[in-house]
Amino acid sequence: MSVLKINEENFENEVLKSEEMVLIDFYADWCGPCKMMSPIIDEIAEEMEGKVKVGKVNVDDNQQLAIKYNVMSIPTIIIYKNGMPVKSFVGLRDKNEILDSLK
Amino acid sequence: MYDVIIIGAGPAGVSASLYTKRANLNTLIIYHDKSGLEKAELIENYYGFENGITGKELYNEGIKQAKRLGTEVLDEEVINIKMEEKGFTVITNKNEYQTKTVIFATGNKKNTPKIKGIKEFEGKGISYCAVCDGFFYRNKNIAVIGSGNYAISETNELINLAKEITILTDGKTAPEIRADNVKIVPKKIREVRGETRVEEVEFEDNTKLPVDGIFVANGIAGSSEFAKKLGILTNKENIVVNENMETNIPGIYACGDCTGGILQVSKAVYEGAKAGLEVIKYVRNKN
Structure with missing residues (x-):
C-alpha cells in the first residue's frame, strides 16, 4: 500500500475510524528535515504493508489538523490507534526507532 | 565554489584537510x-611525542600545518547552513561561502541549556x-533563548513572522x-x-513571561544544531555516520x-582522514 495523502476532509475516515494502526507524518515542502524524513516514511509504508496504514499531512494545506494535534515542530510523526494518538516523534528519526514503536 | 568546507579546526578537521x-x-576550514x-x-597517549604535548600546542600546530599546506583557515562563526541544488551555502557572522561538500568536525560541545522544562516540551x-x-x-509571542550571533540569526528568521520576540539571555550579556x-x-x-504546551517562562526573580513558543539558540551552533535544521540523523546529539563518515545527507x-x-585524538585523526578521503572520491565522481 502506498502512502496516503491525508487532509482535513479524509482525516476522520482514514485515521480516526481506521481499524488498523495509523502512522501520520506531518510535514511541509519547505522543511529540510521533512525532506530527509519522507523517504524513510515511504520505506516504513512498504515494510508495514497490511499491518499499519501510513499517511502524510501537509501542514501548509491542513493547518487545522496541525493545531488540533498540537503539531508545532516538523516533521512530527503521530501514531494513532482506535482513533487516539498513542505515540509521537518530533524531528528526524531513525527508521528502526519508528518501526520498533509499531510492533 | 569550494570543494569542501570543514567546520572545526581540531585534529579531525585538520586531518581531513591534509x-x-x-x-x-x-x-576551507x-x-x-x-x-x-x-x-x-x-597528552601522553598520542603517538610520536616523547614527552607528551599540551592540547593547546597540538591544536595550534595543527592549524599551522593546515595553513602551510595552503588551506584557507578562517576564524568565523558559522550561523547557518543551507542546502542548495548543487551543494551547500555556509553562512558565517561575516560572509557566505558556497561548497560542494561539508565536513562537520565541531567537537562534542552540547548547547542545550539545562533549564527545567526544555526537554519536556x-x-x-x-x-x-x-x-x-x-x-x-x-x-x-515567542522567545529566543541565547545571546550570541546564532541567537540573532534565529531571531532574524522569525522577525517578520512573530508578533513579538523576546530574547532571553539567561544571565548572559545582551x-x-x-x-x-x-x-x-x-x-x-x-x-x-x-500544561500540554509551553505557556510561560519563570525567572529566578519570580517574575514571569507568557509565551507561545521558545526557540533555543544557545551559544555557538555546532553539529547538533545544524543537524536539526538540515535533517541529519543524530543519536543522543551525536551525528550518525557510516564507516565512510557519511551522514544520511x-x-x-x-x-x-x-x-x-x-x-581521543587518535580516533579524531582517523575519522578526519577517512572523511577527507571519502570527500575526494565524492567530489571527483561529481565532476
Whole structure:
C-alpha cells in the first residue's frame, strides 16, 4: 500500500475510524528535515504493508489538523490507534526507532 | 565554489584537510571559539611525542600545518547552513561561502541549556529550528533563548513572522539587535512551564513571561544544531555516520568528537582522514 495523502476532509475516515494502526507524518515542502524524513516514511509504508496504514499531512494545506494535534515542530510523526494518538516523534528519526514503536 | 568546507579546526578537521588539500581540492576550514583539545593539559597517549604535548600546542600546530599546506583557515562563526541544488551555502557572522561538500568536525560541545522544562516540551513549544517551525508561530509571542550571533540569526528568521520576540539571555550579556518587535530580557531563567504546551517562562526573580513558543539558540551552533535544521540523523546529539563518515545527507560528512564514541585524538585523526578521503572520491565522481 502506498502512502496516503491525508487532509482535513479524509482525516476522520482514514485515521480516526481506521481499524488498523495509523502512522501520520506531518510535514511541509519547505522543511529540510521533512525532506530527509519522507523517504524513510515511504520505506516504513512498504515494510508495514497490511499491518499499519501510513499517511502524510501537509501542514501548509491542513493547518487545522496541525493545531488540533498540537503539531508545532516538523516533521512530527503521530501514531494513532482506535482513533487516539498513542505515540509521537518530533524531528528526524531513525527508521528502526519508528518501526520498533509499531510492533 | 569550494570543494569542501570543514567546520572545526581540531585534529579531525585538520586531518581531513591534509588529505583534501593534498589531493588539490579547494579546501576551507572555518573555526571559532575554543577547541575541546585546548583544555587537555598534557597528552601522553598520542603517538610520536616523547614527552607528551599540551592540547593547546597540538591544536595550534595543527592549524599551522593546515595553513602551510595552503588551506584557507578562517576564524568565523558559522550561523547557518543551507542546502542548495548543487551543494551547500555556509553562512558565517561575516560572509557566505558556497561548497560542494561539508565536513562537520565541531567537537562534542552540547548547547542545550539545562533549564527545567526544555526537554519536556520539545515539539510542544520548544523548537530548535526557526526556519522549520517559525510557520507555527505567526503573529504569536515567542522567545529566543541565547545571546550570541546564532541567537540573532534565529531571531532574524522569525522577525517578520512573530508578533513579538523576546530574547532571553539567561544571565548572559545582551546582544545588539534593533527591531520594533524585539526586546531583550537578560534575567536568569528558572523554568519553562505549561500544561500540554509551553505557556510561560519563570525567572529566578519570580517574575514571569507568557509565551507561545521558545526557540533555543544557545551559544555557538555546532553539529547538533545544524543537524536539526538540515535533517541529519543524530543519536543522543551525536551525528550518525557510516564507516565512510557519511551522514544520511549526500555531501555532508562528520568526524571526531561530534560523532560520539571515544573522545581521543587518535580516533579524531582517523575519522578526519577517512572523511577527507571519502570527500575526494565524492567530489571527483561529481565532476
